[in-house]
Amino acid sequence: MSDLVRFGVSIEEELLESFDEEIKKKGYASRSEAIRDLIRDHMVNEEWETDQETVGTITIVYDHHTRDLSANLTHIQHSFEGDIRSVLHIHLDHNNCLEVLVVQGKGRLLQQFADQLTSIRGVKHGKLTMTTTGGLLPSKSAHHTHDHATPSH
Ligand code: NI
The missing domain is CATH 1.10.1220 (Arc Repressor Mutant)
Known part of the structure; x- marks a missing residue:
């Protein structure tokens, strides 16, 4: 401290x-x-x-039976220009999934990403929580290499 x-x-x-x-x-x-x-x-x-490099979490709840939803979610996540640091997926019940994404990048980029995910058909609820370390975060996306060695889907 x-x-x-x-x-x-x-x-x-x-x-x-x-x-x-x-x-x-x-x-x-x-x-x-x-x-x-x-x-x-x-x-x-x-x-x-002020659109600095920052971190947040995006929580979404969706019905995985919705047509094309899983493919749409995967596509949007792969197109995201910031960093998805971690994803937590919980099968809530027979129909519903809850996903929490820990994201890092420019503030505006993260907001756009959250809006994109939330507005997909079948996503029932979406919420972005903005947080920070209180100091400057080094930009991860600037030296990001993405080789698809361990695909997430
Ligand atoms: Ni699920």
Whole structure:
């Protein structure tokens, strides 16, 4: 962990009281931890909005019986210009599959990819979670070699 710095903040008493109430409900042990999380959350938005190299997860739920769906999903994933770091697939019940993709790349690229997957016929629900390390990520896609030695399908 990097060095901690203390700083003072002036804030209206009422605002601080409602903030304290709110973070208590959420289970924060300290005001500092809550403020750190708020700042990190802001940094995540900033990173995604400025289209930097970043990471996220895309969760989709789909009925695998839907015609052409599996082929479409595979095709879109192979055409993705960013990096799919990992995929988790769970057969939820007789019809439904849940897939979580861990993706890395430029923010806008990841958003487009999530939209593409979510809008396929048969995909019932899709959600992109944007996250970050809080620091700069080295671009993986820049030196990416894709030799299809271990096909995923
Ligand atoms: Ni399945």
